[in-house]
Amino acid sequence: MLTLFTKSSEKSDLLLLALFAIVVFAMPIWLAPFGAAYPDLMQRFAIFGIFATGFNILFGLTGYLSFGHAAFLGVGSYTAVWTFKLLGMNPIPAIISAVVVAGLFALVIGFISLRRSGIYFSILTLAFAQMCYNLAYSVLTPITNGETGLRVLQDDIRLFDAPTVGEGAPLISHIGGIEMQGMPGFYFCAVLLIVMVGVAMRIFRSPFGMMLKAVKTNQTRLNYTGVNTRPYTLAAFVISGMYAGLAGSLMCVIDPLAGAERMQWTASGEVVLMTILGGVGTIIGPIIGAALIKYFENIFSAFNDQTLDGIFSFLPEPLKEGVVNVTSLFVGDGWNLSLGILFVLIVVFLPGGVTEGLNRTGKFILRRFGIGRDPENEEKTSPAPGE
Amino acid sequence: MGDFISKVNRRTLLKGSAALGAAAFASPYFFTKSASAYVNDPSNKSSVILGFNVPQTGAYADEGADELRAYQLAVEHLNGEGDGGMMNTFKPMALKGNGVLGKKVEFTTGDTQTKSDAARASAKRMIEKDGAIMITGGSSSGVAIAVQSLCQEAGVIFMAGLTHSNDTTGKDRRRNGFRHFFNTEMTGAGLAPVLKSNYGTERKAYHLTADYTWGWSQEGSIKKYTEAMGWETVNAVRTPLGAGDFSQYITPVLNSGADVLVLNHYGKDMVNSLTQAVQFGLRDKMVNGKQFEVIVPLYSRLMAQGAGDAVKGIFGSTGWHWSLQDEGSKAFVKSFGAKYGFPPSQAAHTCYVQTLLYADAAERAGTFNPCGIVDALEGFEFDGMGNGPTLYRADDHQCFKTVLVVKGKENPSSQFDLLEVVEEVPAEKVIYDPNGDEFKGDLGACNAG
Numbered sequence: 071m072l073t074l075f076t077k078s079s080e081k082s083d084l085l086l087l088a089l090f091a092i093v094v095f096a097m098p099i100w101l102a103p104f105g106a107a108y109p110d111l112m113q114r115f116a117i118f119g120i121f122a123t124g125f126n127i128l129f130g131l132t133g134y135l136s137f138g139h140a141a142f143l144g145v146g147s148y149t150a151v152w153t154f155k156l157l158g159m160n161p162i163p164a165i166i167s168a169v170v171v172a173g174l175f176a177l178v179i180g181f182i183s184l185r186r187s188g189i190y191f192s193i194l195t196l197a198f199a200q201m202c203y204n205l206a207y208s209v210l211t212p213i214t215n216g217e218t219g220l221r222v223l224q225d226d227i228r229l230f231d232a233p234t235v236g237e238g239a240p241l242i243s244h245i246g247g248i249e250m251q252g253m254p255g256f257y258f259c260a261v262l263l264i265v266m267v268g269v270a271m272r273i274f275r276s277p278f279g280m281m282l283k284a285v286k287t288n289q290t291r292l293n294y295t296g297v298n299t300r301p302y303t304l305a306a307f308v309i310s311g312m313y314a315g316l317a318g319s320l321m322c323v324i325d326p327l328a329g330a331e332r333m334q335w336t337a338s339g340e341v342v343l344m345t346i347l348g349g350v351g352t353i354i355g356p357i358i359g360a361a362l363i364k365y366f367e368n369i370f371s372a373f374n375d376q377t378l379d380g381i382f383s384f385l386p387e388p389l390k391e392g393v394v395n396v397t398s399l400f401v402g403d404g405w406n407l408s409l410g411i412l413f414v415l416i417v418v419f420l421p422g423g424v425t426e427g428l429n430r431t432g433k434f435i436l437r438r439f440g441i442g443r444d445p446e447n448e449e450k451t452s453p454a455p456g457e
Numbered sequence: 458m459g460d461f462i463s464k465v466n467r468r469t470l471l472k473g474s475a476a477l478g479a480a481a482f483a484s485p486y487f488f489t490k491s492a493s494a495y496v497n498d499p500s501n502k503s504s505v506i507l508g509f510n511v512p513q514t515g516a517y518a519d520e521g522a523d524e525l526r527a528y529q530l531a532v533e534h535l536n537g538e539g540d541g542g543m544m545n546t547f548k549p550m551a552l553k554g555n556g557v558l559g560k561k562v563e564f565t566t567g568d569t570q571t572k573s574d575a576a577r578a579s580a581k582r583m584i585e586k587d588g589a590i591m592i593t594g595g596s597s598s599g600v601a602i603a604v605q606s607l608c609q610e611a612g613v614i615f616m617a618g619l620t621h622s623n624d625t626t627g628k629d630r631r632r633n634g635f636r637h638f639f640n641t642e643m644t645g646a647g648l649a650p651v652l653k654s655n656y657g658t659e660r661k662a663y664h665l666t667a668d669y670t671w672g673w674s675q676e677g678s679i680k681k682y683t684e685a686m687g688w689e690t691v692n693a694v695r696t697p698l699g700a701g702d703f704s705q706y707i708t709p710v711l712n713s714g715a716d717v718l719v720l721n722h723y724g725k726d727m728v729n730s731l732t733q734a735v736q737f738g739l740r741d742k743m744v745n746g747k748q749f750e751v752i753v754p755l756y757s758r759l760m761a762q763g764a765g766d767a768v769k770g771i772f773g774s775t776g777w778h779w780s781l782q783d784e785g786s787k788a789f790v791k792s793f794g795a796k797y798g799f800p801p802s803q804a805a806h807t808c809y810v811q812t813l814l815y816a817d818a819a820e821r822a823g824t825f826n827p828c829g830i831v832d833a834l835e836g837f838e839f840d841g842m843g844n845g846p847t848l849y850r851a852d853d854h855q856c857f858k859t860v861l862v863v864k865g866k867e868n869p870s871s872q873f874d875l876l877e878v879v880e881e882v883p884a885e886k887v888i889y890d891p892n893g894d895e896f897k898g899d900l901g902a903c904n905a906g
Binding site: 105108109110111114204207208211216217218219221224241242251252325327329331332368371372374376402403405 | 513518564565567572573575577581585586599606607668669670695698
């Protein structure tokens, strides 16, 4: 069963997806013991899950490492907020326009960047993303509102919201009266996450996906056999750009504000970390990675000496003080440090990310209980989705 | 890809329904709102939680750290621990030193990273997860405005920390948001007469401005007041927040014909730009037959400490300074110094005062309901918190109090004694029309969630 996460046949896809849906929808229950079962964080899990899944379509399948994916996230966000400003607070048009614009954007950047591969491709995408960031941050201030961030204001046009203008109605995205905040907002993002994971699965298993894996394995050989790989890589780049655009627009659906820092290179690096942390080329891995990083960012950064005191209150006083002093380096503003350590440990000991860890544990347990080799290991007919 | 659809058979349908069932099972917990009249009502709890949302990383991290110290001190004093600080001088005061409305005050902290996105995520966590009833903090106007509108939508009170842009209580004012700190308009009104008497009326100014809401606001106010007294603005250049290296912006100043450089920067930006301006020898130049001067409209002791000798003789304004000799300031400096070993900054002061003001308003209102607190704070007049008699104006939720014009000390007696107060500008000289063109905004209705 655990091998489902990495190796699977078409048959098990739907089962996996159903299982995934149950896990996602039940997040409010099983995340509660971790202190993460509050809407804002779960929304972020879903949104960054979509972002990382999209990134994985490019990186996991073709091996092209884009270091500028946050640009599409930002473009999606700005498009979504502008759609809110012009058309009204319904999330559907905002999402559609954000995906389209991010896709077009990816087409242009991909067309240029994909002329090179390897490190040159990474540098090109990074350069484009930094350009976008600087444009949004200062040059295009009239469109993006610079550092302050783009917000929806009461006196915006909002064509289809006209009746509510002037009433001072809260500027929150809503469908049919249901405000996209709190739990409804989470379920909205969760449904989209499940759909997008389903789409990603289909791409992984399709002939198109096979072609992308071939690109990753040996692009030169493909070229020799007369296959033009550019259209395939470009398509993968655009698709993953659209995923990022969708994630960007969802960020604005749950909180109608777009800031330039979403495009900064640190944000681009974050999605690379998420994917590697979770497991490159696996369906579920990037989502686990995204959740881990967001968990660290939101929960670990909130620990302060007071909370630590509470946690270690069972220790005797002098010992407690020492433990609190040491641990406080790794929480609060030091959350990046503990994330860094986790990242190093995973890359060194589990190159396949958390999913590899899960697989190993699964196999270990199976062996331990004498169930023997699980049958799916024998089933070598379907290829593993990348390393 | 078509077979994805065709494979939906009975078994898949069952699995799908199982997923939906799980969702339906989970949802009642979250769709049912509690019977409380407002968000995070602490009525059945023994404690009340305040959210301290400050920058712990980024250009304003120093200010953020000092703010957090002040908040912790305020919580101690509210709970009746320590020496009480300003609770001994704050008048009129309803607080009893046993928490607020008999409930112990607890707090949760978060890192805004000086980014609107991160700040809103952190504030949302405080409201949704930790049950914070009030959010306070912010060391950047961009962040303060973003968090203020979030609090308005979420139905909690926002007590702004260090935010100096006019917009916080101007264009972007909100019914649930309050600001004790002063703004760029007051800086302009307070600073201009001092500049006039020291530098004369025929000056050419060159602005370097942090490119976000506060920088724009600061540049606008200084232009407005200096141009009114006859100065000419040669150029105003926007620099990105957290630029680090300002040499490329400072070189052109030398050839611009300007004889005054106005640095609309704050935090580490100001430390860097001022240090570099001095290193470039700007202050030793004679331009147009006059000594070249540098002005830093918004000063803080932390920045003066960072910039070292470069601040000597440079004019600016500040909200509060630890050397003030009124009873409130002395009490605050004493208890802050006793706990941390050094005097508080203006950021610490405003955050401490805001926390006490909130707690007092809740005590007077007899409720934590945001709407009750709004009523209690609007038009509230108080004294004994430093800065003399102060009014929380009802029209825009802005405090009016004494503004300090300061100058970098030539002969500091200690590492904290870096600024000397040149003038205390009384509130009536810096007050302005809340509905003037630059300030017009709509508070809207109070939101209790």
